[in-house]
Amino acid sequence: MDSCNSVSDEVAVVMVPLPAQGHLNQLLQFCCLISSYGLPVHYIGSAIHNQQARLRANGLDPNKISKIHFHDLPTPHFDSPPPNPNAPIKFPAHMQPTWDASQLLRHATATILRELASKARKLVIIHDYLMSSVVQDGASLSNAEIYTFNCVSVLCMVSYIYQQLGAQFVEKEGELRELLPTYGGCATEEIMRLGAAQREYAKFKAGDIHNSSRLIEGPFIDLLEQGEMAQKWSQWFIGPILPGKPGLISNKANSCLDWLDQQPKNSVLYISFGTMTSMSDKEVRELALGLEQSKQRFIWVLRDADKGDIFSGTPREIEVPEGFEERVKGVGVVVRDWAPQPEILAHPSTGGFMSHCGWNSCMESITFGVPIAAWPMHSDQPINSFLVAKIIKTGLMVREWADRQEVVKSSTVENVVRRLMASEEGDEIRKRAQQLGENIRKSAQEGGGSQKELNSFIAHITR
Incomplete structure (x- = not known):
């Protein structure tokens, strides 16, 4: 250079x-x-x-x-x-x-x-x-x-x-x-x-x-x-x-990374819908119940969408069902502030990513070899989720774009999470994602x- x-x-x-x-x-x-x-x-x-x-x-x-x-x-x-x-x-x-x-x-x-x-x-x-x-x-x-x-x-x-x-x-x-x-x-x-x-x-x-x-x-x-x-x-x-190699310096003190260090390889589902998605109380409740019923480990970044000026006012505090965090203690972590996404995706314990499929998140997930549970919300995300789930086949659809007016039920969340994190089908998708990620990281060297x-x-x- x-x-x-x-x-x-x-x-x-x-x-x-x-x-x-x-x-x-x-x-x-x-x-x-x-x-x-x-x-x-x-x-x-x-x-x-x-x-x-x-x-x-x-x-x-x-x-x-x-x-x-x-x-x-x-x-x-x-x-x-x-x-x-x-x-x-x-x-x-x-x-x-x-x-x-x-x-x-x-x-x-x-x-x-x-x-x-x-x-x-x-x-x-x-x-x-x-x-x-x-x-x-x-x-x-x-x-x-x-x-x-x-x-x-x-x-x-x-x-x-x-x-x-x-x-x-x-x-x-x-x-x-x-x-x-x-x-x-x-x-x-x-x-x-x-x-x-x-x-x-x-x-x-x-x-x-x-x-x-x-x-x-x-x-x-x-x-x-x-x-x-x-x-x-x-x-x-x-x-x-x-x-x-993300995070060599920046986020070593982050508590969710400490928690990840204690989890088995490929066992944790990371959930984040980016900075532009605001979910209704009903959607949040169904997602929480689906995660709990799946019995899979998870880190869930639960924040409201950014305002135009992120430094003005206090963001809306999003409620989860009563007792949820106590019931999933040891299995799941809810993060309510800014999370170090590249470091989480690059962590060996992370085995899946439930995502809105913004292109930044897709590229990070694909590069680090993490399969996606695709849940598109707006903009380019329906096309990106189609690319991930149907073309390169490194993910599963949580909800098809044609069904966007319907609230995703907890049973659907539970089913997709188990398929991705605890099934032979999920293991195959993960292998494919990891191989592609390895090839992509080599291409950047x-x-x-x-x-x-x-x-x-x-x-x-x-x-």
Whole structure:
């Protein structure tokens, strides 16, 4: 990696994430990867969201974080309402004011871009798709190049492109197209409008970076590369962007890791629905009863969805059935604060992950070889759960997307948990997940496919 040091003073890299935890996290991980090549990396966002990114830098080495230049912009005013656990669709509509406000960072961002461009031979701007309009002024800088970082699966991109633009999957994918979950109930009209508004600014990009791997999504990467869009812009598939050995420094004091140390190998189910899902009291009750009836070990992260400003107010305390925690003592642990997810998934005692299937969680689970009990809630998650359970076959569905209006019963939870954690079928899925995880971790090491893609991207931006 030292070969790039000669250009480190000449090339500056800028990251502009969307203020949502999974996006802040992926771009911060990517910062650490690029910084390891000796390039200066700048992370631009509102002050509160940069603070959120630093506070929750899961599994990342603090020494690497300290090398990143954070630009804490004044936070535009926005409403930060609590999530609605009883909303008819699970999409976090309460975050919309945050994302609308993030579009007001354009001029402050442009000032930083101009300043950095005046000192560098080349300025490389990497941004979340939904921040395309915020970085648009980079297109007027003669020594700047703009790249989109895609925080979703390639299958999600391909299925969206083909559905939206009316093109057809090539014939061999016809059956798959019929089976893919629909986009109904995935998102709100407001977020779709925000996405559509970015399209005219996306044309300024020089290429796309994907947090995915040919080992996971080979056929869909081939499809994407055959498409008209991929022929216009260069594509790099650099996933996984995770640290190789998470948590060597950051979370040794966390009590749930101490508890995991005392459990048998592959025996614990980790349950987390990310930072954007708010479950109703009824859903929580059925899940709790299902876990108790399954008699399997578990760590359950039980937190309400993030507000736009995670530092304002107190989150809703979520109630479990009376006496639940006493009855499962020694078998299950309920965690009500921030949990170190990569460290939990990388722990040898963890044998399964009940997940909403956000792409960050999928990539972490797949990379560490942990099979998934897939329970999609919104956005790209129905497509990701289909990929995990039906295509690479490293998981089981808790609930099909077509049944999203129904509350998942405790008997269903119990059945899926037992199948995944205590059956021959689960053992086979776990073996498959562990083998794929091993191959993916190798691909991110020197000489591996993902490492070559990353080297190729670095060579391209420092040419």
